Amino acid sequence: MHAALDPHPAPAPPFAAVQALAAADMAAVDALIRRRLASEVVLVNQVAEYIVGAGGKRLRPMLTVLAARAAGYDGEAHHQLAAVVEFIHTATLLHDDVVDGSDLRRGRATANAAFGNAASVLVGDFLYSRAFQLMVELGSMTIQKVLADTTNRIAEGEVLQLLHVRNPDTDEAAYLGVIERKTAVLFAAATQLGGHLAGIGEAGERALSDYGLALGYAFQIADDVLDYTGDASALGKNLGDDLAEGKATLPLIHAMAHSAPAVRARLQQIVRDGDAGAFGEVLAAIEACGSLDYSRAMAERQAATAITALDRLPDSEAWAALAGLAHYALQRVS
Numbered sequence: 001m002h003a004a005l006d007p008h009p010a011p012a013p014p015f016a017a018v019q020a021l022a023a024a025d026m027a028a029v030d031a032l033i034r035r036r037l038a039s040e041v042v043l044v045n046q047v048a049e050y051i052v053g054a055g056g057k058r059l060r061p062m063l064t065v066l067a068a069r070a071a072g073y074d075g076e077a078h079h080q081l082a083a084v085v086e087f088i089h090t091a092t093l094l095h096d097d098v099v100d101g102s103d104l105r106r107g108r109a110t111a112n113a114a115f116g117n118a119a120s121v122l123v124g125d126f127l128y129s130r131a132f133q134l135m136v137e138l139g140s141m142t143i144q145k146v147l148a149d150t151t152n153r154i155a156e157g158e159v160l161q162l163l164h165v166r167n168p169d170t171d172e173a174a175y176l177g178v179i180e181r182k183t184a185v186l187f188a189a190a191t192q193l194g195g196h197l198a199g200i201g202e203a204g205e206r207a208l209s210d211y212g213l214a215l216g217y218a219f220q221i222a223d224d225v226l227d228y229t230g231d232a233s234a235l236g237k238n239l240g241d242d243l244a245e246g247k248a249t250l251p252l253i254h255a256m257a258h259s260a261p262a263v264r265a266r267l268q269q270i271v272r273d274g275d276a277g278a279f280g281e282v283l284a285a286i287e288a289c290g291s292l293d294y295s296r297a298m299a300e301r302q303a304a305t306a307i308t309a310l311d312r313l314p315d316s317e318a319w320a321a322l323a324g325l326a327h328y329a330l331q332r333v334s
Contacts (some may be wrong), residue, residue, distance in 0.1 A: 002331075003332045010325045011319055012320060012323040012324040012326070013110040013150070013239070013321060013324040013326040014324065014326065014328075015325070017321075017324065018062075018066075018324045018325060018328070019057075019062075019320040020064055021066075021068055021317055021318070022049035022062050022319050022321065025065040025069075025078070025079065025082075026058060026061070026062060026082075026332070028076070028079045029058070029061050029062055029065065029082045029083055029086070030058075030077050032079050032080060032083045033052060033083045033086060033087070034049075034052075036130060036134060037049060037052060037130075039126065039254065043119060043123075044114075044123055044126050046115070047094075047111055047115050047119050047120065047123040048090075048123055048126065048127060050114060050115070051090055051093065051109055051111045052086075052090055054105070054106045054108065055106065056106055057248045058086065058217075059325075060082075060085045060086060060089050060186060060187065060190045061082035061083065061084075061085050061086040062082075063187060063190040063191050063194070063212060063215075063325070064078060064081055064082040064085050064190045064191070064193065064194045065078050065079070065082050065192040065194065066194070066318045066321050066325075067092060067190070067192075067193075067194030067195055067208050067212075067318075067321050067322065068081075068194035068197050068198055069194075069316070069317075069318035070194075070195075070313055070316055070318035070321075070322055071194060071195040071197075071198035071199075071200040071204060071208070071313070072198050072200070072207075072321045073197050075089070075139060075197070076133070076293075077193060078197050079199055080134055080137065080138060081138060081143065081193055081194070081197060082190075083130045083134060083329065084134045084138075084147065084194075085136070085186065085189070085190045086133050087128070087130055087131035088127075088128065088131045088147070088151060088154075088186065089186060090124075090127050090152070091124040091125070091128045091131070092129035092154055092158075092182075093105070094111055094112070094118075094120045094121070094123060094124035094218075095121060095124045095158070096128070096158070097110040097111065097112050097113075097120065098120050098121055098124075099118045099158065099162070100241075100245050101245070102241065102245075104176075104214065104238055105245070107291075111123070112190060121175075128140075129150065131147075132147075135143070135147055140196070141326060142193075142196055143193055143196065145225075146189050146192065146193055146196075147189055147295075150185050150186055150188075150189040152186065153181045153185045154181060154182060154186060156181050157177075157178055157179075157180070157181025157182035157185075158182065160174075160177060160181060161178045161182060161247070162180050164178065164247070164248070165245065165247060166246035166247045166271060166272050166273075166274055167246075167248070167255065168248065168267070168268035168269075168271040168272055170248045170253060170271075171253060172250065172253055172257075174251055175248070175249065175253055177216075178217075179217060179221070180213075180216075180217070180222040182220075183216045183217075183219065183220040184212075184213045184214075184216030184217050184220065185213070185216070186216070186217075187212040187213060187215050187216030188209045188210075188212035188213040188216065189209075189221070190212055191208040191209060191211055191212030191215075192205050192206075192208050192209035192212060192323075194208065195207075195208040202314065203310070203312065205220070207309050207312035207313055208309075208313070210305075210306075210309035211306045211309040211310050211322065212306075213307035213308075214302045214303070214306035215302070215303070215306040215329065216324060216325055217299075217302040218299045218300075218302035218303040218326065218329040218330065219329045221295055221299040221302065222296075222299045222329050222330065222332050222333045223251055223300055224249035224250050224251065224295065225250075225251060225292055225295050225296060225333045226332065226333060227239065227240065227241060227242045227243075227249065228251055228282075228283055228286060228292065229292060229333070239279070240276050242272055243270070243271075243275070243278075243279055243282060244276035245274060246271060246273075246274035246275070247270070248271050250295045250298065251286045251291040251292055251294075251295045252267065252271070252282060252286060252291070252292050254286075254289060254291040255267060255282075255285045255286045255288075255289040255291040256268060256271075256293070256296065257286055258289040258290075259288075259289060263285055266281070266285075267282065267285055270282060296330075296333050296334075299329065299330060299333065300330055303326040303327070303329050303330050304326075306326045307323055308328050310322055310323055316330065
C-alpha cells in the first residue's frame with residue numbers, strides 16, 4: 001500500500017535493513033554516549049545509564065547519521081552530533097515522565113518510578129547541559145543555534161501540552177502545534193544538521209529539515225493511533241495512557257468533532273476526568289467515527305511529504321534508508 005507514496009525509483013528497505021546499514025555508525029554513537037555520560041556523581045551515572053541503557057530504536061540519532069551519509073559526509077563528527085540529539089531526547093523523556101506521572105516506558109519502570117521525581121528532573125538537566133557541552137565542542141555556530149532554538153521549541157511544546165491537559169476543547173490545530181514542538185522539531189534538527197556537517201548547502205539542509213519535520217509528524221500521529229490500537233507488551237507502555245493523562249490526541253479529537261451531541265458530551269467529560277476506565281467506550285466512539293482511519297490517512301500524507309522532500313537529494317543507500325523510515329512509520333499502524 002505504501003509503496004505508492006514513493007515517487008523515487010529506489011526501493012525503500014525494511015526497518016531491519018535500515019538498522020543494518022546504520023549499525024556501524026550507531027555502535028560508534030552508543031560508545032560515545034556511554035563515555036560522555038560519565039559523572040563523578042554516582043546517582044547521575046545510575047539514572048542516566050538506566051534510561052539510556054533501556055535501548056529503544058535510537059531513531060533520532062539514526063536520522064542524524066543517515067542524513068549525514070545521504071549528504072555525502074565521510075567524517076566522524078556526526079557521531080558526536082547524533083549523541084547530542086540523543087541526550088536532548090533522553091532529557092525530554094525524563095522530564096515528560098515526571099510531568100505525566102508515567103510509570104512504564106519501553107516495558108519497564110520509568111526512571112521517576114525507580115529513582116523518584118527529583119532525581120529524574122535533575123538528571124534530565126544534566127543531560128541537557130552535557131548535550132550543550134558536546135555541541136560546543138563541535139565548533140559550529142549553526143549547530144549551536146539550531147539546537148538551542150530546537151530545545152526552546154521543545155520546552156514550549158511541553159508547556160503548550162500542559163495547557164491542553166483535560167481540555168476537551170483541544171482541536172486539531174492545537175494538537176498539531178503540540179506535536180510539532182514536542183516531536184517534529186527534533187527530527188528536523190537531527191536531519192538538517194546531518195546535512196550541515198556534510199556542507200550540503202542551504203537548499204539541501206532545507207530538504208532534510210522538511211523531511212525530518214514531516215517524518216516527526218508521521219511518527220507521532222502513528223504513535224497516537226497505537227495508543228488506542230497497539231499491543232501493550234509490544235509498545236512497552238499501557239494502552240490508554242494518553243487518555244488517563246487527560247490528553248486528547250488526534251483519534252479522540254476527530255471523534256469528538258464528528259460524534260452525535262450526546263456522545264460528544266460524554267467524550268468531553270471523559271477527557272475532563274482523565275477517565276482511563278472509559279477506554280472501551282472511547283475506542284468504540286473512535287471506531288464509529290472512522291477516526292483511526294482518518295488519523296492513519298494524516299500520517300500517510302505526512303510520510304508522503306517526507307519522501308517528496310527527499311527527492312531534492314541524490315540517490316544513495318542512505319537516501320533509500322531515509323525513505324524506508326517514512327514507510328516504517330506507516331507500517332506500524334497498517
